[in-house]
Amino acid sequence: MSSIKETQEEIVSEFEILGDDKESTIFYIMELGNSLESFPEEERKEENLIKGCQSKVWLIADEVGGKVHYQADSNTDITKGLISLLIRVLNDRSPEEILESELNFIEKIGMGSIIGSQRSNGLASMIKQMKLYAFAFQTKQNA
Amino acid sequence: MSLNIEQIRGLFPVLHQEVHGKPLIYFDNAATTQKPQAVLDALTNYYKLDNSNIHRGAHALADRATRYYEETRESVRDFIGAGESAEIIFTKGTTESINLVAQTFGRRFIGKDDEIIISTLEHHSNIVPWQMLCEEKGAILRVIPINDAGEILFDEFEKLISPKTKLVSIVHASNALGTINPVKKIIDAAHKVGAKVLLDGAQSTSHLMIDVRELDCDFLAFSAHKIYGPTGLGVLYGRREILESMPPFLGGGEMIKEVTFEKTTYNDIPFKFEAGTPNIADVIAFKASLDFVNSLGKAEIKRHEDALLAYSEELTRDIKGFIPVGTAQDKVSVLSFNINGMHPFDVGQMLDANGIAVRTGHHCTQPLMKRFGIEGTVRASFSVYNTKYEVEKLAEGIAKIARFKNK
Incomplete structure (x- = not known):
């Protein structure tokens, strides 16, 4: 399995192929959303909603063999695509790896200008929540 | 042509x-229109050449700025067909105009068990001020339903209206759907039971011919920035006798006749409702927006x-x-x-x-x-x-x- 850093580099080079056309980039992001693992219906509830997102984003996490496994969903296709990128980078890694990671691929892709400021803030909230889960599992492991 | x-x-x-x-x-x-060069020029020219505080200034600049400011008021009067320019009050926007009516007319004339009628089409700015008033006064908010096309059901409105109705506050054209309401019919029906009518004209004033005397509405609220004008400026039209019967909205300079520590007497309309230094530059530039609209028709x-x-x-x-x-x-x-x-x-x-x-x-x-x-x-x-x-x-x-x- 490639490292967080390597996965980020892969994503950046995939986006480079798309070039500057904003429309095809967004179509691509929306297609990515289809790769998300299906989200359990019973977890689609208020307490799993991420605060600070304009669209609805549900996020849950489990610890499987010392690694954090995330599942997420959204009611909008673009957001689903963005989540799938975060999950691809952070999923099934140890809490330490997740907490130490520096997610620079978003900036390198120039995501801010693609998705606008509202969604960029939402993306930041998602990352924060994913790291909070990692922190909780780390605390539990160290207890 | x-x-x-x-x-x-x-x-x-x-x-x-x-x-x-x-x-x-x-x-x-519908959120905001763009501004023609003439409006931008009017804004910069005011700051470049005329900037000064209006009314009571004993110098040429203040005199000029006051004249331009009051000329816009006259243009607005003409734009909506009001009887006199004293019935035109400058506010921050449609939202403030509606809140002004709720906080002054509403607080004085609407009491327990009185009813206010709005419609399903309303913008939050024509819902929340009335909910706040109803909560304070124990009044009741009634809502006219709509059909699937987004048109109000006039029959249902006729069922809602009664001598208990003190105010009908209704949108002229819906911001979300574009529906134009049959406001003349609504106003006439409301007046039959002695209710006053406020028209939310935020979306209609830029598109439709409006003559407040022909419509016979009691209040009209709208914003300058949706009519090619500057942001942060709105208008409240009110019938003279109603405006005069209303208490002031904000207290401060400009709105007084005489102040002693024992008692203050209030200025005449429209100044009674324009406390403090107003949005002079934007008011002056707004005339250029109205001139633009009038020049096209x-x-x-x-x-x-x-x-x-x-x-x-x-x-x-x-x-x-x-x-x-x-x-x-x-x-x-x-x-x-x-x-x-x-x-x-x-x-x-x-x-x-x-x-x-x-x-x-x-x-x-x-x-x-x-x-x-x-x-x-x-x-x-x-x-x-x-x-x-x-x-x-x-x-x-x-x-x-x-x-x-x-x-």
Whole structure:
């Protein structure tokens, strides 16, 4: 399995192929959303909603063999695509790896200008929540 | 005589730019319209040449600024057909105008068990001030229902209205759907039971001919920035005898006749409701916006906007997955819609990628969205400087996005 850093580099080079056309980039992001693992219906509830997102984003996490496994969903296709990128980078890694990671691929892709400021803030909230889960599992492991 | 749209576009500097490498197509006019050069010039000229505080200044600049400020008031009076310019009060916007009425007229004349009627189409700014008043006074808020096309049910309104009704506060044209309400009929019915009527004219004043005396409304609230004018400026029209019977809104300078520590007497209207240094520059520049509209003629503007709306409806009608929201017979130039299987925000962002600016979401009309069982819509709203070519680009963009989920 490639490292967080390597996965980020892969994503950046995939986006480079798309070039500057904003429309095809967004179509691509929306297609990515289809790769998300299906989200359990019973977890689609208020307490799993991420605060600070304009669209609805549900996020849950489990610890499987010392690694954090995330599942997420959204009611909008673009957001689903963005989540799938975060999950691809952070999923099934140890809490330490997740907490130490520096997610620079978003900036390198120039995501801010693609998705606008509202969604960029939402993306930041998602990352924060994913790291909070990692922190909780780390605390539990160290207890 | 039809309008020369290319020439009109030349008056709006902001339109001539690219976004994301595509020429800007600005279809968010119901949120705010762009400003012609004459308005920008009036703003800079005021600060460059005339800047001073108005009224009571004993010098040339103050005198000039006061004259220009009061000339706008006269232009506004003429624009809406009011009887006298003292009935024109400058506010921060439609929202403040409505709140002013709620906090002054409402607090003085609406009491326990009295009723206020609004409609399902209202913007939050014509819901919340009345809820606040009802909570304070123990009054009751009644809501006129609508049909699936987004038109109010007049029969139901007639059932709601009674001698208990003290105020009907209703939107003239819906911001979310474009529906034009039959306000003359509503006003006449309200007056029969002695109720006053406030018209929320935020979306209508730029598109429709308005004559407050012919309509016989008691209040009219609207914003300058939706009529090619500056932001942060609105108007409240009120009938003289009603304005005079209302207590002041804010206390301070300008609104007084005489102040002692024991007692203050208030100034005459409109100054009674304009406490503090007003938004002088924007008021002065607003005259240039009204001059712009008058120079083209509202009827000509409406004809052009109606043609764009009809064309957009024609081009989108058969797109697979296109769902129009709000199909009233009588509409201002608003195309509100959804695309089957897609979130409005995503649609908006896709259109933005094509340089097309639209609004998405609930448009500050959550109860209305709930009535339709949707979270929001995508809204394209047309103005005098938009073209048929731009409408074609919009329809192309919608068709492309719709194909993504509706193959």
